Amino acid sequence: MIVAASLVLIVLFSVAFHLVSPWWWTPIASNWGYIDTTLVITFWITGAVFTAVVLFMAWCVFRYRHKPGRVAHYEPESKRLEIWLTALTALGVAAMLAPGLVVWNRFITVPDDATEIEVVAQQWFWSYRLPGADGQLGSSDVTWISADNPLGLNPHDRLGADDVVIDGGDLHLPIGKPVKVLLRSVDVLHDFYVPEFRAKMDMVPGMVTYFWFTPTRTGEFEVLCAELCGTGHGYMRGYVLIDEEAEYEAWLGEQLTFAGLPAGEGVQVANTAEPIGGSDP
Structure with missing residues (x-):
């Protein structure tokens, strides 16, 4: 009983x-x-x-x-x-x-008006890349990664010259605008997870995964790694801050572009008024 x-x-x-x-x-x-x-x-x-x-x-x-005298019934299959x-x-x-x-x-299924941004994971911190005035991200590759070029941006690609590089800092996004989040890892498996956004996705070395969302509330939200990635996994944290448009633009104007980094010196910004067929060799 x-x-x-x-x-x-x-x-x-x-x-x-x-x-x-x-x-x-x-x-x-x-x-x-x-x-x-x-x-x-x-x-x-x-x-x-x-x-x-x-x-x-x-x-x-x-x-x-159990009751005295009761015998169990045996039924092997039905x-x-x-x-x-x-x-x-x-x-x-x-x-x-x-x-x-x-x-x-x-x-x-990403909306046509979504802005592409990039999240780069490595043991054990997050880095980000946002498009500059041309609205496009330049190409990248792990072979370009160095101390002066932590995200591996292509120094010969004009589209990447004005890309905003945030190495190990926090990510800011404007409220009410759809964002396509490109996810890349430079070492082991990671997982970009913002619980409040109901958004998470594995980051596999050698692949670019993605998801999209539209922030609908301002605030500060913690980024976690949801894939065991080594001894520092529990400390791999950061923040995404959703700002009003004016605050976001003010923050964006304070950030370094790839052209401002040692690896990007001398890279010419692409003229977006001309047709662009790809990266310059």
Whole structure:
């Protein structure tokens, strides 16, 4: 009786905690709503299964508790039960996967007016690159990385001359403007994660991954690495600050461009009025 009652109390406490929990999601970025809706669907499905399984266990403990003279019933298999369990499991998995596929499509379908920025990870800090006046990022490669060129920008690419380079500092973004975040790692696996933005993505050496979002609230939000990347993993933190337009422009005007770094001296800024077919050799 104690075991059965404890199982029932676990279910009641879990459901009550979910319903009256003080922790609820707050919309801070554009992708917050549809991602959380998917999580809620998952909670309902897994919660229903959890409740059914635990209550069934409680019923079994109570119904088939030990009594003098009772002999256990042995039933090695039941095809009917197996078919029902397989069908219900498949239905539950499909119900959780389908919304996720829709959300994933929205997560990687970038608006045409989104501004590209770059996040570069290395043990154990974050660096960033933003486009300059031409609105475009120049090319980069790990072979160009040096003490004077920490992000590996191509010194022969005119598009990168006015790129804003933030080596190990904090990232600022303007409110209300869509941003495509390009993710690059120069050493091991990392994961760029801003919990309040409902945005995270693995950063794989040799690949450029991405996601997009539109900041909808000003403030300071912590950046975490969500992939174990070495002994300094827990200290790999930073901040993203969402500013009003005037504050963002003031901050942007104080930052160094690649042309202002030793590795970028002499690089000519591209004339965006002319057609650009790629990087200069």
